Amino acid sequence: MTMALILVAIFYLWRLWLLQTLAIDRDEFEHLHAAWLISRGLIPYRDFWEHHTPGFWFMLAPLYRWYPVEQNPDAAVAFIFMARRASMVFAGVCLALTFVLARMWGGDRVAWIAVAMLSTCVAFMYKTLEIRPDVPATALWLGYLASTFAAFRAITTRKQASLFALSGLLLGGAVMCTQKILVALPAIALAMLWYLVAGEGKHLRRLANCWWQVAGFCLPILAMVVFFMAQGALHAFVHYNLATNLNWNGGQSFAGLLPWLGPRLFRENTMLVSLGVVGVLLEGSCNKTWARRPTQPNSVHTRNWTRSHATKPPRVIKSANEGETGPTPFELRAAVIPAAAPVVPTLTPSSTS
Secondary structure: OHHHHHHHHHHHHHHHHHHHHOOOOHHHHHHHHHHHHHHOOOOEOOOEOOOOOOHHHHHHHHHHHHOOOOOOHHHHHHHHHHHHHHHHHHHHHHHHHHHHHHHHHHOHHHHHHHHHHHHOOHHHHHHOOOOOOHHHHHHHHHHHHHHHHHHHHOOOHHHHHHHHHHHHHHHHHHHOOOHHHHHHHHHHHHHHHHHHHHOOOOHHHHHHHHHHHHHHHHHHHHHHHHHHHHOOOHHHHHHHHHHHHHOOOOOOOHHHHHHHHHHHHHHHOHHHHHHHHHHHHHHHHHHHHHHOOOOOOOOHHHHHHHHHHHOOOOOOEEOOOOOOEEOOHHHHHHHHHHHHOOOHHHOOOHHHO
């Protein structure tokens, strides 16, 4: 869709101006400083306090070699905006992976709608300009979703196993960038259990695929564990990443944050929230239609109802331009799901990031 492509390009290139004018968040200085300390030979958690997983800092630390930030203030400023441009690249990866995921989910039209919706989401626009681990973690998270979706559809055993291993590797890498990804693990475990019990193919093959994903997930985590064990900092690594965050007391309960989060979420993401509500209502109407289906599975009436309802293609709505078609309600509803996937990790308050 030409208009969607133009919209995505405009909002993406707008970042080149925004990354130089957007105020620097205090979290950005935190992550820049942690990466600089690592570049000077210090070990996180043992030599300085932190409570984030260190994957993002290990990405940034080698880049300080070309920026003498200790002696040259101009080099320090240049490094800040170089790191923001790196975040812009990760944001581009997020948009590309959202397109891939949405295309597998609902086709080309759904993919373009999803990317256009994500590009205009205020939370995604601003947070992915900042120097924070959430940005590469979101790219890795989307890579996990896309590779898992592709693994479900793969035909050959070797390709399926490789994609499941890749999905686990990407998910483990995302966790090593931010612990926020751990919140999704119960849902992921439930989905994989469903696949194991009721998925397509032989049971042993599905079991092997699950093990491949678990092995890939454990690989980056074990690599980090081995590194900190060699540095005599494994206990500190576990304590400050898990115990400290689990016992964190921000002074306000989640219920107390809801009156603040609700209006802010709608104000900053009006389009996405509005379309999400519409999608839920459309989904409810479809479920009502499905609930009225015949209950006798082998009757002739049931087979006729399935042909006329469950397999009916979505209705096409004519647009103002002759020869073109506008998005159907089905396509809009389907686009909300992949478009919202990259936004969820960015919606946490900055004080806890």
